[in-house]
Amino acid sequence: MTPLAFIAFLFILAAVVGLFSGGKAMTKAVNLISALASIGVCYLGILGFTNNPPSVTLSLFEGGSGITGLLGSLTLKVTPLSAFFLLILGVLSFSASLYGVSYMDMYRRDMRLYNVSYPLFLLFMMLTLLTQNLLWFIIFWELMTLFSQFLVAFERSERAVKAAFKYFCMTKAGADFMLLAIVLTIIKTAGTADYSGISQVLPSYLIHHPAETYAIAIGMLVGLGVKAAVVPLHSWLPDAYMEAPSNVSTLLSGVMEKIPVYMMFVVFLRFLPLDKYLGLGIALIGTLTLFFGTMYALKQTDSKRLLAYHSIGQIGYVILALGAGLYLLSRGDALLGAVALAASLYHAINHATFKGLLFLTAGSVAYRTGSRDLNYLGGLAKSMPITAFTALIGALSIAGMPPLNGFVSKWMIYASTLPTPTVLSLFGAFALFISSVTTASFVKYFTTMFTRPPLERIEVKEVPPTMWVPQAILAFVCLAFGIYPKLPLGLISKALKSAGVSVPALKTFPGIVIPNTGNIEPLAIFVVLLAFGTAFLALTHSKVVLPVWTTGTRKPLSMRLPASSYYASFEEEFEEVYSLGEWAGKAISSIWRGTKRLAVLYEVRSYQADLMMTASAVALLIMVLILGGASL
Amino acid sequence: MSLAGCIVNVIFAVIFAPLLDGLERKVKAKLQTRQGPPLVQTWFDLIKLFKRPSVTPSESIGWLFRLGPPIALASILTAFFFVPAVLPDSMRFWGDIIAFLYLMTLSTVAVTLGGFSSGNPYAQIGSHREVSLFMAEEFSLAFVIAALSVSVKSFTLSSLFPLPLKASALIGALLFAVLAYVSGARVPFDVSEAEPEIVEGPLIEYSGRQLALLKLSIYTKRLLLFTVFLNFFLRGSPAVRAIYYVIGLIVLSVIYSAIEASCGRFRTKDAVRFLKRFSVLGALCWLLALMGW
Numbered sequence: 001m002t003p004l005a006f007i008a009f010l011f012i013l014a015a016v017v018g019l020f021s022g023g024k025a026m027t028k029a030v031n032l033i034s035a036l037a038s039i040g041v042c043y044l045g046i047l048g049f050t051n052n053p054p055s056v057t058l059s060l061f062e063g064g065s066g067i068t069g070l071l072g073s074l075t076l077k078v079t080p081l082s083a084f085f086l087l088i089l090g091v092l093s094f095s096a097s098l099y100g101v102s103y104m105d106m107y108r109r110d111m112r113l114y115n116v117s118y119p120l121f122l123l124f125m126m127l128t129l130l131t132q133n134l135l136w137f138i139i140f141w142e143l144m145t146l147f148s149q150f151l152v153a154f155e156r157s158e159r160a161v162k163a164a165f166k167y168f169c170m171t172k173a174g175a176d177f178m179l180l181a182i183v184l185t186i187i188k189t190a191g192t193a194d195y196s197g198i199s200q201v202l203p204s205y206l207i208h209h210p211a212e213t214y215a216i217a218i219g220m221l222v223g224l225g226v227k228a229a230v231v232p233l234h235s236w237l238p239d240a241y242m243e244a245p246s247n248v249s250t251l252l253s254g255v256m257e258k259i260p261v262y263m264m265f266v267v268f269l270r271f272l273p274l275d276k277y278l279g280l281g282i283a284l285i286g287t288l289t290l291f292f293g294t295m296y297a298l299k300q301t302d303s304k305r306l307l308a309y310h311s312i313g314q315i316g317y318v319i320l321a322l323g324a325g326l327y328l329l330s331r332g333d334a335l336l337g338a339v340a341l342a343a344s345l346y347h348a349i350n351h352a353t354f355k356g357l358l359f360l361t362a363g364s365v366a367y368r369t370g371s372r373d374l375n376y377l378g379g380l381a382k383s384m385p386i387t388a389f390t391a392l393i394g395a396l397s398i399a400g401m402p403p404l405n406g407f408v409s410k411w412m413i414y415a416s417t418l419p420t421p422t423v424l425s426l427f428g429a430f431a432l433f434i435s436s437v438t439t440a441s442f443v444k445y446f447t448t449m450f451t452r453p454p455l456e457r458i459e460v461k462e463v464p465p466t467m468w469v470p471q472a473i474l475a476f477v478c479l480a481f482g483i484y485p486k487l488p489l490g491l492i493s494k495a496l497k498s499a500g501v502s503v504p505a506l507k508t509f510p511g512i513v514i515p516n517t518g519n520i521e522p523l524a525i526f527v528v529l530l531a532f533g534t535a536f537l538a539l540t541h542s543k544v545v546l547p548v549w550t551t552g553t554r555k556p557l558s559m560r561l562p563a564s565s566y567y568a569s570f571e572e573e574f575e576e577v578y579s580l581g582e583w584a585g586k587a588i589s590s591i592w593r594g595t596k597r598l599a600v601l602y603e604v605r606s607y608q609a610d611l612m613m614t615a616s617a618v619a620l621l622i623m624v625l626i627l628g629g630a631s632l
Numbered sequence: 633m634s635l636a637g638c639i640v641n642v643i644f645a646v647i648f649a650p651l652l653d654g655l656e657r658k659v660k661a662k663l664q665t666r667q668g669p670p671l672v673q674t675w676f677d678l679i680k681l682f683k684r685p686s687v688t689p690s691e692s693i694g695w696l697f698r699l700g701p702p703i704a705l706a707s708i709l710t711a712f713f714f715v716p717a718v719l720p721d722s723m724r725f726w727g728d729i730i731a732f733l734y735l736m737t738l739s740t741v742a743v744t745l746g747g748f749s750s751g752n753p754y755a756q757i758g759s760h761r762e763v764s765l766f767m768a769e770e771f772s773l774a775f776v777i778a779a780l781s782v783s784v785k786s787f788t789l790s791s792l793f794p795l796p797l798k799a800s801a802l803i804g805a806l807l808f809a810v811l812a813y814v815s816g817a818r819v820p821f822d823v824s825e826a827e828p829e830i831v832e833g834p835l836i837e838y839s840g841r842q843l844a845l846l847k848l849s850i851y852t853k854r855l856l857l858f859t860v861f862l863n864f865f866l867r868g869s870p871a872v873r874a875i876y877y878v879i880g881l882i883v884l885s886v887i888y889s890a891i892e893a894s895c896g897r898f899r900t901k902d903a904v905r906f907l908k909r910f911s912v913l914g915a916l917c918w919l920l921a922l923m924g925w
Contacts, residue, residue, distance in 0.1 A: 381693040381749070392696075401738050402707075402731065411734075415727040418778055419787040421922060429778035429918070432733075436770035439741060440763045447748040451693050452756055533702025533845060548689045548752045548837065561756060569900040570764040573908055 003044055004056060004076060004130070010037035011123035018115020027104045027111045034119050035097035041126055042090030048083020049494055075194070076130040080498040084345060084491055085129050085262045088352045091477065092254040093122050095470035096247040099360055102466045103247055106367055107155070114154050114245070121147040121251070128259055134182045134193040137263075138175065145171050145227075148256060151248045152240045163239035170226050170236040178223025181216045185271065188212060199270040207273040217278055220267050221285075224260035230319060231289045232584065234312050241308035242372075246363020249304060253311040254356035258348050261318055265345075268322070269499040274330035280423070283323030287427040290316025294434045295577045298441045298570075301563045303362040303372045306445055307355065310398065313438065314351045318344050320431060321413045324424050328416065329501070336416045338496065338503045343412030345492045350405045350481060354397040357474035358445075361391040364467055365449055368460040374444070374563035378454030384462050388450040390471040395442035397478040400435050405481035410435060440567060448563045455560065637721025642709055644718045645859075649851035650674040652881060656889035663893040674851070681844035689837045691751030700746020701838065701845035704739040708852050711735040714789055716866075717859050718874050724790040729777060732789060736815070736856075739849060740766050746846075747834025758833015761900045762824035765814075768907035773811050775914030780804045783921040793863040800921035805864040807914055812857035814907065817850065819892040823900045858884050 014033040018026055047054050055077035078086065100118075104111065124144040131137050145168070153164035186193050189201045206213045222233070229237040241249045268278070293312030300306035325340035364387045365380060366372050381388035397404040400411075410431075417428030462468065481488050493503035571578070606612055654671040661668025688694055714732050716722045725731075744762050747755035783800040784791050795801040814821045824833045838846055862880040866873050898906065 381696065388693075396741070399737075399741065400734060401741065402734050407734060411727055411730050414730050415787055419781040419785060421782050421785060421924075423922075425778045425782050425922070426918065429774040432774040432777065433767075433771045436737065436767050439737060440767050443741065443744055443748070443759075443763055447745070447759075451696065451745070451749040451751075453691060453751055533706050534699070536702075536841070544685060544687045545690050546687050548691050548750070560753065561760060566760055567764045567767070569761075569904055570767050573768070573901060573904040 003040055003047070004054060007037050007040040007044065007126070008123060010034075010040065011119040011126075014119035015116045015123075018119070019112060022110035022112040022115065024105060024111070027115055028101050030115045030119060031097045031100040031104065034122060035094050035101075037119070037122070038090050038094035038097055040090075041086055041093065041122075044078060044126075045083045045086035045090050048078035048086060049080055049491060053078045053080070053083070074136055075132040076127070077132050078130065080491075081265060081495040082129045082262065084349070084495040085258055086126065087491070088258055088349055089122075089125055089129065089255045091473075092251060092352055092356050093125075095356060095360065095474055096250045096254075097122075099250070099363070099467055099470040100245075100247040102464045103363055103367055104245065107245070109156075113150055117147045117150040117154075118248070121151060125251075125255055125259060129262060132195045134185065134195070134198070136193075138179055138182060141178075141259075142175060144256070144259075145175070148248075148252060152244045152252075154245060154248070155243060157243075159239070160243040163236070163243040167236040167240040170233065174223045174226030174233065176223075177219045181219025181223065184212065184216055184219070188216075195266065195270065202271050203273045210275075213272055213275060214278070217268070217272055217275075220263075221282070224263050224267075225285070228257055228260040228264075228315050228319065229289075229293075229312050230285050230315070231292045231312065234289070234293065237312060238305050238308040241311065241359075242302060242304045246304070246359055246366065249308075249363070250356040250359040253308070253359060254352040257311060257315055258352060261315070261322070261344070261348050264319075264322060265341075265499055268326055269341075269501065274326060276327060276330045279323050279325070279327030279330055281323070283320050283327060283417075283424060283427055286316050286318070286320030286323050287430050288316070289313070289319060290434050291430055292577070292581065294437050294441065295574065296581065298437055298444075298567060299564075299578070301374045303365065303374055303377075303445065303449065304359070305372075306374070306441065307358050307362060310438065310441065311351075311355055313434065314347070314355065314398065316434075317410070317413060317431060318347045318351065320427055321347060321416070324413075324417050324427070325501075327422075327424065328420065333420075334502070335504050336420065338501055339412055340416035341496055341501055342489065342492045342503060343409050343416060345495060346412060346485075346488060347409035349488060350397070350409045350478075353474050353477045353481070354394045354406060357390060357394040357471055357478065358398065360467075360471050360474065361387050361394065364463045364471070367463060367467070369458055374448040376455055377449045377458070378452050378560075379450070380454075380458065380460070381450040383458070383460050384450075386462055386468045387471065390468070390475040391446055391450060393475040393478055395446045397482070399439035399442050401439075403479070403482050405478050405485075408482055408485045440570075444563060444566045448566075453560065634721045634723065637719040638713045638723060640719050641717035641721065642712045645712055645852055645855050646709070646848070648881070649855040650678055650848070652855060652885050653851050655882065655885050656892070659886050659889040660893040663890060678844050678847060681847070682841055684840035686838070686840035686842045689750055689752065692837065693749040693751075696749040697746055697837075698842070700742045700749075701842045701849070703742035704746075705845045705849040705852070707735040707738040707742065708849050708856060712852070712856055712859075715856070715859055716790075716793060716863055718877055720870055720873055722790060724788050727787050728789050729781065729787060729792075733773075733777070736853070737766075737770075739853065743834050743846065743849075746838070747836075750834075750837035752837050754830045754836050755834050757830050758824045758836070762834060764900055765821065765823060765903055765907070768904040769811060769814050772807070772907050772911040772914045775911055775918050776804050776807045776811065779914065779918040779921040780808075782918065789860075789863075794867050795864045798921075799925045800917055801864075803913075803917045803920065805861065807910075807917060808864075809861050810910065812861055813888060813891070814903075816854040816857055816888070818888060820895040820898045821903050823898060823903055855881070 010033055014030045014037070017033065018030040020026065044054065055075065058074045059072065104114065121144065124140050124147060128137060128140040128144055131140055149164050149168045152167055153161050185198060185202065188205060189198050192198055192201065226233045241252055244252060272278070290313050293309055293316055297306055297309030297313055300309055321340050321344035325337045325344060328337035328340055362372065364384070365377065368384065369377060369380070371377055393404065397406040400406040413431060414428050417424045417431070419425065496503050651671060651674070653674040654669070657673065658668045658671060688697065711732050713723045714728045740762065744759040747759040779800055780792055781787055783798055783804060784796060795805055817825055825835065835843065835846055858881055861884070862877055866876055866880070868876070
């Protein structure tokens with residue numbers, strides 16, 4: 001287990017080094033050490049797929065029973081499932097750390113908060129994935145949240161602090177729900193918190209106790225759902241992602257949002273028995289998430305806020321596929337169920353790569369121009385060609401265009417949902433529609449920043465290599481996972497097997513995955529035709545360059561639609577969606593006002609001791625009655 | 633031989649699509665009591681365009697602007713490999729509907745990105761409209777695809793050809809015909825190109841060979857949509873099938889151009905509203921399919 005110790009040492013070293021000084025050189029050192037450790041995380045992930053995955057058990061304190069017994073030993077183990085997510089973590093954190101070396105120059109202030117929080121955030125994400133004990137899991141989970149909160153608040157502006165506070169409150173409340181579910185789990189397993197112990201005992205018990213199953217499932221879903229930002233628990237996310245530095249947003253969206261997905265796989269595949277309604281419920285949540293997340297993303301005019309809303313939308317796809325897989329497996333459809341689960345994992349890694357890439361490009365643009373305003377930006381493709389090209393790859397990937405990775409996972413999601421004669425096909429139809437909204441939204445993202453003429457001339461140059469190389473790495477992964485889906489699918493089928501799902505042999509072609517027979521390579525045809533087309537145009541390329549045609553007037557046409565009115569006609573027609581969101585916002589704030597009024601009332605009444613005593617006694621009586629009724 | 637058959641299909645499509653456009657121009661002219669150009673006029677136009685060099689606008693993002701037309705045409709022609717056309721050969725695989733749909737999307741995206749990168753304000757307006765309409769269209773199309781695939785309980789295009797005699801399948805096919813009309817950028821829905829108002833929108837800055845490729849991609853896209861619709865009904869031996877196919881193309885072309893000649897253009901908002909309301913029919917069709925009718 002030396003690699004793990006070494007990686008943990010590097011992260012802690014980075015944090016300690018960063019503590020000494022808030023200077024720029026120190027931040028660079030912290031980022032470089034983190035990048036080095038991230039390579040180690042990748043290595044750990046690769047080791048997890050070998051026959052002899054690394055594992056370590058640390059004895060923290062001797063013996064004991066109860067809570068000390070449960071926490072007494074810390075087992076860290078790489079399973080194929082966690083190895084898959086470790087790979088996501090490794091690749092993304094390497095890119096983000098390397099990117100941070102130059103990017104953090106933007107901030108002229110004491111960097112100690114970043115220097116300490118950043119490596120520890122990475123370390124606790126890794127430990128959350130590695131631990132094999134539910135109690136340790138919640139501890140690492142909370143620490144991960146804590147350090148990510150510091151990173152969100154890093155800019156210390158009023159908005160950033162507010163966003164971090166909102167983020168903290170919501171995830172904290174969610175984690176409490178999860179804690180209740182974990183306590184219930186430990187009670188029902190007679191004091192085991194180990195994953196393997198739970199998976200041996202719990203499913204066979206719960207299969208006859210649906211009430212407990214739903215209680216654990218709902219507690220877990222709320223806790224994990226807040227972190228994964230499923231609608232309606234998502235409202236912290238756009239603020240938090242927008243305010244964090246871009247390389248941190250990359251990690252928040254690319255990795256931290258995937259950890260609840262990992263835990264959902266563990267909980268719903270290993271801990272809980274397969275349940276039809278649970279699967280359907282999760283799929284419904286996923287559909288709502290992808291629908292509302294993406295529809296709201298369409299309206300955004302801040303580059304990072306737009307990406308943040310899309311993070312909600314894309315996680316909806318992952319959760320829809322997970323729910324569909326659970327539902328299909330519980331109905332006995334092994335083939336489609338396995339394809340759906342594989343699609344879920346595939347989309348998770350795809351989302352990590354393309355969304356990570358897009359956040360980096362948004363950061364690069366902000367780094368050079370100092371602006372995230374899509375209404376203002378424009379025409380950057382000429383001065384920042386590499387960033388523009390990688391952003392185009394990212395935008396086309398998330399839109400699911402054929403030779404890129406988004407297409408493969410979306411294809412698998414549709415293939416497993418659309419043709420089933422159940423309500424799942426409706427969910428699939430919504431996913432298909434939302435895919436077109438995603439396309440539109442990224443046409444907007446790309447064209448507003450890079451292609452259309454700017455409002456005023458923006459004089460910038462390309463970002464330094466430490467910033468564009470991470471973008472190029474992620475763009476390459478996007479392309480490679482689209483053209484060669486066999487590689488991720490091999491890992492996914494191993495990961496799923498370790499979670500107890502047997503995956504049928506999937507045939508892969510460039511860009512296409514096929515469960516049974518197929519006879520062509522569609523991509524090959526596309527490439528041949530495209531090559532002919534471009535060759536034809538290149539051979540006959542003329543050097544004639546003329547100014548843009550302005551319908552005959554002498555002056556240039558200064559017509560330029562602002563980003564806010566890109567798809568105005570569409571948004572106006574689909575106003576219902578947005579008014580629903582507004583209505584929900586109003587409802588929540590009126591509940592909040594009501595609660596405040598109640599609290600004031602309580603404060604006033606609390607001076608009257610005997611009234612309070614009576615009220616408490618009545619409350620106690622009610623609780624005893626409920627508990628008594630529950631035990632009957 | 634499957635691949636050879638597919639290549640024949642594609643070649644036929646490339647040759648025949650401009651002729652079909654010529655026919656449509658003739659029909660529209662006759663309906664408006666004009667003489668109209670000869671059938672091969674569209675081909676003459678294309679040949680003329682192919683002979684001319686292309687001009688690059690000075691404010692454009694060159695590489696993106698030049699990549700637009702070949703990607704648009706290549707994706708449409710690749711989609712042709714998935715559907716049987718004049719010969720009953722096609723490349724079939726599980727889930728090819730999705731590959732088909734996304735290739736169509738790719739061609740739309742290529743045209744709009746080309747338009748946006750040309751630097752011309754009219755092209756931008758046209759591209760906004762194109763994408764708005766595309767989203768609304770996809771909203772209906774998603775339901776129709778779901779209805780059709782639930783109805784035949786399969787996910788290959790070849791299992792949809794021909795459709796079983798079920799209410800949901802047949803209604804789905806008719807709804808598809810309407811959507812084919814919409815995405816063929818025909819008159820009430822040609823908001824993105826709208827010649828009199830925004831002078832061909834995304835195409836405005838293209839010229840010469842690039843314009844020829846784009847025009848060809850529009851004609852072949854229309855032909856492709858006709859082909860999918862006809863395949864829902866075509867049966868029989870290859871020879872009979874081919875004859876019916878060509879007759880079907882001509883009939884559809886006449887009907888569509890007659891509708892086109894008698895309409896004015898929608899505003900973008902109205903077109904989107906139409907499609908949004910139309911999606912209710914798609915959802916009902918899906919419900920029918922779910923009930924097994």
